[in-house]
Amino acid sequence: NAGVTQTPKFQVLKTGQSMTLQCAQDMNHEYMSWYRQDPGMGLRLIHYSVGAGITDQGEVPNGYNVSRSTTEDFPLRLLSAAPSQTSVYFCASSPGLAGVSLWSFGPGTRLTVL
């Protein structure tokens, strides 16, 4: 199993550009989440999904869209990039267990917005 894969690994955007960060998992996990990690702020939850066709907002959803058309894929779309979105983005997946999630994280995408 490849686990959780993310592409691209690095990306530089100009303010106002849009792009999609890709995330895929091959473990048949029901739950998937997107986090951003900024220095001194830990990981903050952007959006999450509890199954295909079901998504919800996390702590910092503004400026980001998600969709989950398949169990495997959970792309994160930046609609109009801003310098405040410069960060490292992590995708994670978990089996749908009762009462607890066991998150497996991808290697991250380092995004710089100029």
Add this chain to the structure above:
Amino acid sequence: TQLLEQSPQFLSIQEGENLTVYCNSSSVFSSLQWYRQEPGEGPVLLVTVVTGGEVKKLKRLTFQFGDARKDSSLHITAAQPGDTGLYLCAASSGTYKYIFGTGTRLKVLA
């Protein structure tokens, strides 16, 4: 807004020393997890605790969930350079919406 505070923020110790890091909140959680993250990689899950007062051991690492399920500690015995990394706690009051603490950056010197 639920917050998880970790202390200390930074810790630099000699190989062989013991250490404890803390994760505190004013909220009650149904589960709490500890992760370790190395530079350029995603966090890796170390342990999950769900019962107040629960203690789990993973080799030289001991994890404890507070009786009131608001806090947790991670104790490392005889630290080794391989323990170097960023230690993150994460907690949820449900099943799948986890919040993370700001982390403790540990450096173990040989």
